[in-house]
Amino acid sequence: MGSTSSMLTQYDIEEVQDHCNHAFSQQEIVSLYHRFCQLDRNGGGFVSADEFMSVPEFAVNPLSQRLLRMLDGLNFKEFVAFLSAFSPHTSLQQKIEFIFKVYDTDCNGKVAFEDILSILRDMTGSFMTEQQRQKVLMHVLEEAGFTKDSHFTVPDFMKILGNSDLKMEVEVPVD
Amino acid sequence: MASSSVAADMELDRPNLEDYLPSDSLPQEAPRNLHLRDLLDISPVLTEAAGAIVDVSGSLDLKSSVACFSGLFGAVQVDGRIISEVFCGKLNLVFVANHTSMIDFIILEQMTAFAVIMQKHPGWVGFIQKTILESVGCIWFNRNDLRDREVTARKLRDHVQQPDNNPLLIFPEGTCVNNQYTVMFKKGAFELGCAVCPIAIKYNKIFVDAFWNSKKQSFTMHLVRLMTSWAVVCDVWYLEPQYLREGETAIEFAERVRDMIAARAGLKKVPWDGYLKHNRPSPKHTEEKCALYLPLPSSKK
Numbered sequence: 001m002g003s004t005s006s007m008l009t010q011y012d013i014e015e016v017q018d019h020c021n022h023a024f025s026q027q028e029i030v031s032l033y034h035r036f037c038q039l040d041r042n043g044g045g046f047v048s049a050d051e052f053m054s055v056p057e058f059a060v061n062p063l064s065q066r067l068l069r070m071l072d073g074l075n076f077k078e079f080v081a082f083l084s085a086f087s088p089h090t091s092l093q094q095k096i097e098f099i100f101k102v103y104d105t106d107c108n109g110k111v112a113f114e115d116i117l118s119i120l121r122d123m124t125g126s127f128m129t130e131q132q133r134q135k136v137l138m139h140v141l142e143e144a145g146f147t148k149d150s151h152f153t154v155p156d157f158m159k160i161l162g163n164s165d166l167k168m169e170v171e172v173p174v175d
Numbered sequence: 176m177a178s179s180s181v182a183a184d185m186e187l188d189r190p191n192l193e194d195y196l197p198s199d200s201l202p203q204e205a206p207r208n209l210h211l212r213d214l215l216d217i218s219p220v221l222t223e224a225a226g227a228i229v230d231v232s233g234s235l236d237l238k239s240s241v242a243c244f245s246g247l248f249g250a251v252q253v254d255g256r257i258i259s260e261v262f263c264g265k266l267n268l269v270f271v272a273n274h275t276s277m278i279d280f281i282i283l284e285q286m287t288a289f290a291v292i293m294q295k296h297p298g299w300v301g302f303i304q305k306t307i308l309e310s311v312g313c314i315w316f317n318r319n320d321l322r323d324r325e326v327t328a329r330k331l332r333d334h335v336q337q338p339d340n341n342p343l344l345i346f347p348e349g350t351c352v353n354n355q356y357t358v359m360f361k362k363g364a365f366e367l368g369c370a371v372c373p374i375a376i377k378y379n380k381i382f383v384d385a386f387w388n389s390k391k392q393s394f395t396m397h398l399v400r401l402m403t404s405w406a407v408v409c410d411v412w413y414l415e416p417q418y419l420r421e422g423e424t425a426i427e428f429a430e431r432v433r434d435m436i437a438a439r440a441g442l443k444k445v446p447w448d449g450y451l452k453h454n455r456p457s458p459k460h461t462e463e464k465c466a467l468y469l470p471l472p473s474s475k476k
Contacts (some may be wrong), residue, residue: 058227063220071228088227119217129371134201137214144211160212168218170225 008033016077023084028172032083036076046073046160062122066102086170095157111152113137133143 011076013026026030039047039055049068053059061067084090085098103111103119120133138148144160146152152160417435419428 032229041227052228055230058224061220061224061227063217063224067221067224074187083225083229086229087221095218098399099221101220102217103215110405116215118232120214123217123220130270140214157215160215164212164216166216166218168222170222170229 016080019077019089020081020084021090023087023089024080024172025174027174029080031172031174032080033076046075047079048072053099063102063119066105066119066122069105070101083170088169090105092162092166095166096157096161097154098168099161100152101155103152109153111157113141113148113150 008030012030016024016029017024036047037043039051041051041054042048049072052068053072058064058067071079071082085095100111101107103115105115105118117133117137120137121130141147141149141150417428417432419425423431
C-alpha cells in the first residue's frame with residue numbers, strides 16, 4: 001500500500017487483513033487506520049517513538065520503552081500485525097509468543113534470568129531493591145524447577161503460561 | 176517515636192466480630208503464593224499499552240489522569256520469613272489492603288501536604304512507606320499496644336490543635352479493602368474532639384479492565400512523579416466536615432460518616448471488620464505502626 005497515502009482502498013484493507021491473519025474485521029481495520037493517521041501527525045506513513053509517547057496512557061506504561069522498540073517505524077500494515085496479538089481471534093499461543101518477544105530483547109529466541117529481571121525492574125521501579133528482585137526471582141524460578149542459568153524458549157513459555165487464564169484483548173472501537 | 180514489640184492483644188475498640196459477621200461471611204483473602212507464571216505474565220500491562228494505542232476517542236490529558244496497573248501481589252517465603260512481596264502488574268485491582276492504603280495516601284498527598292500517620296506493614300509496602308514517607312513528619316504508634324493508645328491519642332490531639340501542623344489524614348477503616356466496600360470504621364478517629372472531613376476515594380475499574388474503555392473520569396489525580404511503575408486513576412470527593420452531634424456516640428458518628436462516604440463513592444457497606452483481612456504472619460523485626468488521620472477544615476494547607 002502507498003506509504004504516504006491518507007486514503008485506504010478496499011484493496012489495502014484486504015491486504016492488511018491478510019497480513020494480520022484476519023485478526024481484525026474490515027471495519028476494525030478502517031478504525032485502526034483512523035487511529036494510525038491520528039498518531040502519525042507528520043504524515044510520514046509511520047508512527048515514531050515520540051508520537052507514541054504523546055499518548056499519555058502509553059507514556060506512563062512501565063513497558064512503554066520496550067514496546068517502542070517493537071513499534072518504532074512500523075507502517076500501517078505492520079502496526080495492525082503488531083496489534084493482532086490483542087485480538088480476541090488470536091490464539092493463546094500467539095499471545096504468548098508476543099509476550100515472549102517482549103522479554104526477548106536481543107531477539108535470539110532465548111529469555112534468560114537477566115531478561116526477566118529487567119522486566120521486573122521496569123514493573124517495580126523503586127519499590128523494590130535490586131537485591132529483593134533477584135531474591136524473589138531466584139526463589140520463584142527454583143520453585144518452578146529452573147535455575148538462575150536457565151534459558152527459556154517459546155515452548156517453555158507456553159508450558160508456564162499456557163494453563164493460566166491469560167487474557168490479553170483490546171477492543172477496537174468501530175463507529 | 177514509640178517503638179514496641181508486636182502485641183497479640185486485640186484492640187479495645189474492636190467490636191465483637193460475631194455480632195457483625197453475616198451468616199455467609201465473605202471469604203478471607205489469604206496471602207497468595209507467587210509462582211513463576213504470575214511473574215512472567217505481563218499481559219495486563221501490555222493490554223493497557225495496546226489499549227492506549229488503539230483509543231480513537233482522543234487521549235486523556237496527562238495532567239488530569241494517570242492510568243493504573245497495580246494489582247496482584249503475592250508473598251514469597253524464603254528462609255521461613257516473608258522477605259518480599261513482589262509487585263506484579265496484573266490489572267485486577269485485588270483485594271489488597273496494604274497496597275490500596277499506600278495509593279490513597281499518595282493521591283491525597285498530591286492535593287495537600289498531610290502529616291501522615293501510617294500503619295506500617297511488613298514486606299514491600301513497609302519498604303515503600305519508608306521510602307516515600309521519609310519526607311513527611313510522622314507520628315508513629317503501635318495500634319495493638321494498649322499502653323501506647325493513651326499516649327498516641329494525646330499526641331494526635333496535640334497535633335491537630337497546632338495551627339502550623341499539616342492536617343492529619345486518617346483512614347478509620349484501619350486497613351484498606353477492595354474498593355467496592357467500606358468496612359466498619361474504627362471509632363478512634365472520631366474521638367479526637369475535632370471535625371471530621373470525610374474523603375471518599377473510588378478507584379475507577381475501567382482502567383483495570385482488560386478491555387480498554389476511553390470514558391473519562393470526573394476527577395483524577397496526577398501521580399507520575401511518584402510512581403514510575405504504576406499509577407492510579409480514581410475519583411476523590413471532599414465532603415462536608417462533620418461534627419459529633421448531641422447524644423451521638425463515637426461509633427455512631429463513625430457509622431454516619433461511613434454512610435456519607437459510601438453513598439458518595441457508590442460503595443457497598445459491609446458490616447465485617449476490615450481486620451479480617453489481616454492474616455499475614457508478621458516478620459520478626461519490630462514494627463512501628465500508626466494510623467492515618469483525616470484533615471481538619473481549619474488546618475493550613
